[in-house]
Amino acid sequence: MSGFSTLLTNLCAVVTRYHKTVDLVVVAFDLDGEDGLEGRPDKAARVRRALRECDAGAVNVVLLGCVMEAEIYAIWGQRSAIPVSWSDARAEPDPKEQFFDGLLRKEDRLASDGGRTRLMKDSLGSGWGGLSTACPELQQLTADLRVVLQR
Numbered sequence: 001m002s003g004f005s006t007l008l009t010n011l012c013a014v015v016t017r018y019h020k021t022v023d024l025v026v027v028a029f030d031l032d033g034e035d036g037l038e039g040r041p042d043k044a045a046r047v048r049r050a051l052r053e054c055d056a057g058a059v060n061v062v063l064l065g066c067v068m069e070a071e072i073y074a075i076w077g078q079r080s081a082i083p084v085s086w087s088d089a090r091a092e093p094d095p096k097e098q099f100f101d102g103l104l105r106k107e108d109r110l111a112s113d114g115g116r117t118r119l120m121k122d123s124l125g126s127g128w129g130g131l132s133t134a135c136p137e138l139q140q141l142t143a144d145l146r147v148v149l150q151r
Contacts, residue, residue: 004029004043011047012054019058024148026141027051028064033093035065059151062144067137068092071100074115076131077122078103086134 044065108115132138
């Protein structure tokens, strides 16, 4: 899905469709680094509220609010190619435009996922541990996954 409003509009339908046929549903969404700050809407709270309003009764749904844009995870595997430190990359309000786009190859731009799969394979090439250590919200995701999978 593309866009936060599209996520909110379709969340219940997606959860209802999949939560009984899979072990786990992960809903990832961008927080854009400004979520809930200075009067801005709290996107994470809005997704939690929308999920509570679903009639599906799904207990196998885990939410991942990506602090910036989800593309930051794809940048991890190529971090030596970006001109700033990892902490500066994480703090950048527009990491997709500043770093991700520059890592794309011509063939990536033609792919349906815009190169995300290739870059995520690089990011996960050394395992989940490195990436999750570099991104604290992924450590929380790991803990949430354990809780859901132990039910």
